[in-house]
Amino acid sequence: MRVVGISKRLGGRRILDAIHLELFKGQTKVLIGPSGGGKSTLLQCMNYLIFPETGFIELEGQTIDPRNTKALCAFRQQVGMIFQDFNLFDHLTAVDNVAIALRKVRGWSRRQALERAMAELERVGLADKATLYPAELSGGQKQRVSIARALAMDPKVMLLDEPTSALDPELVSEVLAVIRALAQGGMTMVMATHQMGFARAVADEVLFMENGRIIEQGPPAALLTPGAATRTLDFCSQLEGGI
């Protein structure tokens, strides 16, 4: 996946400034940086939930034309998205949350879709919660369901927008465990996060974003080793000191 020259303005303010990004199969990249730095906007541009003003996205050598609705939907199926506040469908049970896109988008039968949905729920350790509604689940469980929902579509890339920020501290680890397992399983991912320990352990590359630009990028070892004179490290020590 390649991101080429993405720019976006909102209300006259430049949110993204000619971002370039290249993502190889099986890679995990972590986006860090201060709030308002453009991380979330970049992720949403990457599957055209937000249309950038300039630049384009390429997936496996194919350029995506966002005005072609059919192609856009097909593209989005290949790019899973995890949101900070889960965005589960409140009127559907956990298993139906996972199954609905399979039925509506893929046109699978109800049985087929439910079977696959159960398999995905099992993968995130929630098979026993399948018939519960979102309002009956904890935050961590909701986020795991939303991961299962994205995985059910067999995405080639996963975009994770601060998946643990809205969680109580004691629930963070169960979600991170699922994501870690994904990374180890060879999923291609871009994840915005403030979890530095996790970034160090999992990321192939760390990108530091501020004011709509990628300021520093490199392997975590280079950017995050104590004593390295990087903006990334500065930011992280502030963050960790603050908590």
Added chain:
Amino acid sequence: MHRLVWLFLALFFVAAPVGAADKVYVNGIDANYPPFAYVDKNGKPSGFDVDALDWIAKKMGFQVKHVPVDWDGIIPNLLAKKIDLICSGMTITAERAQKVAFSAPYWEVKNVFVVKKDSPLTINEIYAKPLTVGMQAGTSEAKWMADAKTKEGWKFTIKLYDSSPMAIEDLVHGRIDVAAMNYPPARDAERKKPVKILGTFGEVEEFGVAVRKEDQELLAKINQGFALLKADPYWEELIAKHLNQ
């Protein structure tokens, strides 16, 4: 859910009247105008005009159905072909005659003032004092009264009602001082309520049957029918039954 919506729509369109095969003329009546036209307690249209028209229809060989229509909308209903004639104590006026064709007059009525039974009011006092006079909206007498009041500088104010029995009701409760209406409904009220007829006003009004101007054939049948009816003993019977109980 959507199927239900369509089902409903379909039902209503199918239920709309279709057949012109067996032509039934629809007579629009003011169901609040006893004793000429009203609806019985059990929902049957009745009254002097209803009985008269039924007799004529039978004699002249057509079918007729009586349907209550809001008096304010009765002429639009006729022009929009929702009804075919109005035989319901309609006064012939020049204004109405611009829009509809009237039969020859079949009845004459006076207009009267009605007051409470124990009221000391006199006719002259009505014109001279700042009283409140209740009348039915959209009637010829209400229009006459409003015009004459401006011209003569009478002191009372006119309060308009949906029907003259409602004016009677307010009269009984003391919310208006006088009710003004055609003689026959006033007689009806006099028999049922503690009110009395004080005296007449305005011009004598003539009732006619209204039809659309292009329906000359129907108009001819009605004119002929009334002529036959008036020559028949049934005419006196009708008068006795409805108007002089």
Added chain:
Amino acid sequence: MQEILTVLWEAAPFILEGAGITVVAVVGAMFLGLGIGVPLAVAQTYGTGSVRRMADLYVWFFRGIPILVLLFLFYFGLFAWIGLNLSAMTATVLVLGMTSGAYQSQIVRGAILALPQGQFKAALALGMSRAQAVWSIILPQALRLSIPGWSNEYSILLKDSALAFVLGTSEIMARTHFVATRTYQHLPLYLLAAAMYFGLTWAGVGVLRLVERRVRIKGYGETA
């Protein structure tokens, strides 16, 4: 007293029949209004350009004009002009339904706006088209949230239906008036009519409450 009871007894079947007409008119108008209101609400919230403007115009038109005027306008004007010869009942249902559609669209629109919009994004991110997202994600929730608004709309419509007599639809009010002018028993007869309206309101609101309970989602709305 004896006389009053006799009048009520004799008039009840006639007026009850009017209640049947009222129910058919109101329920028909509710469903028609639903069929119009939901697409309007969607057009107003997710539509773009002219679609949205048309929906706005529709709502603005039907909310801005009194029902009595609309009844006249359509029955004697528009319907006749386009050569549509409708019965008074059909016209009543159509006009009440079209008006109710404008009001119902605002109920549904309010419900859509009350939903967390992230769900729409999440549906798109899964590859759903906007139409699919609206149909299978937004509407099932918005319609549930709309039920309290509908019970309000139902009771308003029930009372508005009395205006339909200008077209000759003789429902409860018109029939009560007929009998009252005939018998001069205004008070007991209008009490009877009031009781019927009350009963109909109670029954309709009860049915909607039942529906609300049937489609309730566990835990939903209690935390929100």
